[in-house]
Amino acid sequence: MHIEVRGLNKQFGDFHAVRDVSFDIERGKLIGLLGPSGGGKTSILRMLAGLETPSSGDIMFHGKRVNELPPQERGIGFVFQNYALFKHMTVYDNVAFGLKVKKQPKDKIRERVMALIELTGLKGFEHRYPHQLSGGQRQRVAFARALAPEPQLLLLDEPFAAIDAKIRGELRSWLKELIERVGITSIFVTHDQDEAIEVADEIMIINKGRLEQKGSPWDIYKHPQTQFVASFIGESTIVEQVDQLKGFEEAAAWPGTQALIRPEYIEIGRRHEFRIPSATAQGTVRHLHFRGSEWMVEVEVDGIKLITYRSLEKEVLQPGQDIFVLIHRAYLFNDNDNWIMENRLKEDPMPIHI
Missing domain, CATH: 2.40.50.140 (Nucleic acid-binding proteins)
Structure with missing residues (x-):
């Protein structure tokens, strides 16, 4: 999915959370929204998902304006930082949930679910419940469930925040490889510089609701365009x-x-x-x-x-x-x-x- 955002603004009362943000994202890119807490990253992600309505500006998917389109009609998969798995469902049923809602044939559901379980390294765990899994395994289930309906855009809100440091490092490499194999446009929110630099094809630095700079991790590090970017990225x-x-x-x-x-x-x-x-x-x-x-x-x-x-x-x-x-x-x-x-x-x- 190709994404265009033009003049995006979001206000919550007197608080201006997102200020005149514009950007393009090419199909198949993995983008990191990076910046300090409260900078507007999650607000941008939620507006792309349709969970928040922009105060002004346009969001376009493949050239089509989607501002008023409900989340379920945007072709989006969403992964939350707290997994949001159904505790009473097995791994298999969690992954199959979106397909069952769409009333897909049972054989198609099984084929898709088992392929994703294999892809996410969960083979042998399909009959376990979330409480029987590690944090890293639960997050893999969340990824598989988001990918099951074959979305055109994958949105991830601090996907590794609830996972310990060692597993988080392993999942970073795994996520990058997974996205490359699936070929889906993906955007993830993080405040972790190392995470953004290691995983993202491109980084968007967000501060006080504004887009400070967009580019490859290397370009942003070597050629910061603002004082904030220069001081925020790396040690100095x-x-x-x-x-x-x-x-x-x-x-x-x-x-x-x-x-x-x-x-x-x-x-x-x-x-x-x-x-x-x-x-x-x-x-x-x-x-x-x-x-x-x-x-x-x-x-x-x-x-x-x-x-x-x-x-x-x-x-x-x-x-x-x-x-x-x-x-x-x-x-x-x-x-x-x-x-x-x-x-x-x-x-x-x-x-x-x-």
Whole structure:
């Protein structure tokens, strides 16, 4: 299903939950609606499903306006974060429920249900009840039930929120593979960055009811278009006096400009470890945090605190140790513009506007 949304707004009394949101979703794409709690993600999802009516704007499926179309006529499957399974029904009957409502022939129902049970890895569990299943298995039943009527659009509202971290990680990979095999357009709501980046083909960042940016996880991470997106995605440090950092003195030409510096923009170590040692500044290690696969290091340079990572394969640093710091680039922003500036002491001294 191809989806077009134009000028979508939703108000609940004086509260403006969704503000002039417009986007297109290509058929077969898996889209992540990502943003802080209360940002408007679920309101958008519920309007697409027909569970909420837009205050204004248009929702179109395959070019047809569906604003007044009831949920059951939109060709949608919905997966809730709390599973919403029928406790008194077996796995088989839960998956078959939508098909029975549509009065499909029994042999067709059985063929479809057993195919989905196989597809979702639930073979052998079809006669069990929800209370006899793990959280991950219950969520798989919810997916199978949503897919049973062969919807054109699958909507998922924080589908892994009620599942523990280990199982959640396994289900992410499983969901992406499932959607690719089925080929259905899908949209899922999440506030988990890792989840969105790992699962989604494209991410839509929603904040205060507005669509901040839409694009692939890679594009959004590497080329944030707003200050909010830059600070929301990944770890970073906001620096108010970036012109005090070595190689970024030219930032003084833009009064009031701040910088966002990601950990991967920073390299630390002894002087001999750097290809361009003249571009480094002296700093001090303040704290180290073991992250399993690497060290997270807090460093201070000219009174400015920064965060970066260091490989376990390199010499272990110590708090209070003097080191050299190379800041490769910084994401600069002010009230009028945003851009990436490379360290002027490296090969490319010019700002790169995005």
